[in-house]
Amino acid sequence: MTRVVFLLVPQLHLLDLAGPAQVFSTAADLGHGYEIGYVAEQEDVPSAQGVTLRADTSWPALTADDLVVVPGWRSPTLGGSGALTPDTLQRLAAHHAAGGTVASVCSGADALGRAGLLDGRRCTTHHEVQDELAARYPRASVVPDVLYVVDDRVVTSAGIASGIDLALHLVAVRHGPSAAARIARSMVVYARRNGDERQASAMLRHRAHLVDAVHRVQDLIDTRFTNKLSLSDLSTAAGVSERTLTRRFTAATGLTPLRYQQELRLERAEHLISHGATSESAALAVGFQDARMLRRLRARA
Incomplete structure (x- = not known):
């Protein structure tokens, strides 16, 4: 005992x-x-x-x-x-x-x-x-x-x-x-996180703004970040042009919509790798076609 x-x-x-x-x-x-x-x-x-x-x-x-x-x-x-x-x-x-x-x-x-x-x-x-x-x-x-x-x-x-x-x-x-x-x-909690994982996830780090259109796009990316998302689909969800969405999204979060999606994928892949997954299986699980892009993003990070 x-x-x-x-x-x-x-x-x-x-x-x-x-x-x-x-x-x-x-x-x-x-x-x-x-x-x-x-x-x-x-x-x-x-x-x-x-x-x-x-x-x-x-x-x-x-x-x-x-x-x-x-x-x-x-x-x-x-x-x-x-x-x-x-x-x-x-x-x-x-x-x-x-x-x-x-x-x-x-x-x-x-x-x-x-x-x-x-x-x-x-x-x-x-x-x-x-x-x-x-x-x-x-x-x-x-x-x-x-x-x-x-x-x-x-x-x-x-x-x-x-x-x-x-x-x-x-x-x-x-x-x-x-x-x-x-x-x-x-x-009914998420799988145990490692101690060195960041206190705020990527989904939270880029939410300190008041732009409703950008929040709507983030909601869409957050739920479908493993899927292929076109800028056209995202701009339609936001109700603005592709150029306006990119400008507003970057001003609000510091990232383009694509870079935001990549950050979510990278964070999830790092979690899977820390729990024993290979780079290849983690890359496929988060939506990459192979591990090459994941390796580039990890090296950049």
């Missing part, structure tokens, strides 16, 4: 907690032997989403096989937020010193930093606070724009939904990739 203890901080984000908790709960249902507990410095813990949670104020006895997870909390900055007593921070440090694993989701990395667990280690957090984390803990090496980082039993993740990826990774390490895949299927 491995114990997974979540340390709850006031104003914690529910998904930071619920995502990993669901992974380990599902793993327990599948017979992998996890016992989940929740501790806090007060019995009633308000969440950022308005639901009050109940936790134990006494820590269970932990062994080196056990995991402590600190979910993130709502705050525009890390400084002055996520209040924890020195005794609680010392418990985090002591568990790691005894051979245990300590993990964080989103701003929970700041609690690990205050416990001294980020010094001399690679780590990450949500992209909105990663610069502040680096400034607060200059002895840490903050890795930007990745989903999670593992360094000497200190595991940090980007936040919100990436906590699911972190938990699935830990299950895969202990029980194998097939166990993690089975849990992902049970949870």
